Amino acid sequence: MHASFITIGQLAKRTGVAVSALRFYEEKGLLDPIRTGGNQRRFLRGDIRRVSFILIAQKLGLGLAEIEDHLAALPQGRNPTLADWQKISRQMRVQIDEKIKLLNRTRNQLDQCIGCGCLSLEKCRLYNKDDKLGLKGPGPRAVLD
Amino acid sequence: MHASFITIGQLAKRTGVAVSALRFYEEKGLLDPIRTGGNQRRFLRGDIRRVSFILIAQKLGLGLAEIEDHLAALPQGRNPTLADWQKISRQMRVQIDEKIKLLNRTRNQLDQCIGCGCLSLEKCRLYNKDDKLGLKGPGPRAVLD
DNA sequence: GTGCAACCTCAAGTTAAGTTGAGGTCAAGC
């Protein structure tokens, strides 16, 4: 038995992603469909999951390049197993947790800045000796880096 | 007594923002310096705070247009008071809290998808009847909207 | 009163993530 193939239009319908975007993802190396004799793309059913992953990762603020890195961890040749996906998902979880931590830190910083009236962070920096602030010259650029 | 003015280069140094970016912000309406007889920009010291606010807001994922909306709430003519800044900062806090909630929701969703092996979210949607999923056609597009 | 760093404008380039359009081909139903 061989894998079942779907057209780009079907993939678009199943994922909610525009056909043009799917072609673009292929161009970027995130998808790699085979071609029919007539040069039309044929995707694997598993690519639905792949695209879904792309969408979720985008929601988390990852760029397509980073997403490609994640996807590169999937095995080539065979269809990814549940375990393969779980491995990637766990990595993502770590990234989300970091993002949440970052936001929490920013919120706290903002709170402090409300308190001291110092939006330029010049004074607030005193509260943040643990951060790497000040290493890269002045300014709040360093706040969330 | 009149306000003390600083040049664009000084503002750049104090905020860590490139001179070209500051000119760009002016073009976008986020800054509004006066001009010398020789057509050079002169900023208020308070603009340091203004730029700092822009940077923080950007870190939170706001676009310049949204940031401009926030800044528009500041009084024109007189220098913003601490209370003015605090009002805006409180609004921002709400936005950060929302963002954190959103990320938490996504993380939970990812956890569930790891559990059921369903990255396409077709099944996971069952866990999310409370969300507005399904209203806009299939696909994970709706996850974080 | 001159040198020169810092300033000015305006146009064009950059990256990300796509979309839109022109012009042409494929494939499935009747």
Place this chain on the structure above:
DNA sequence: GCTTGACCTCAACTTAACTTGAGGTTGCAC
């Protein structure tokens, strides 16, 4: 066997947020 919707490529456009470069001017220090 033909029609027609779905597909193809390639180039150009879009938005955000800037940067870079060319060519010219200002203003402060000596």
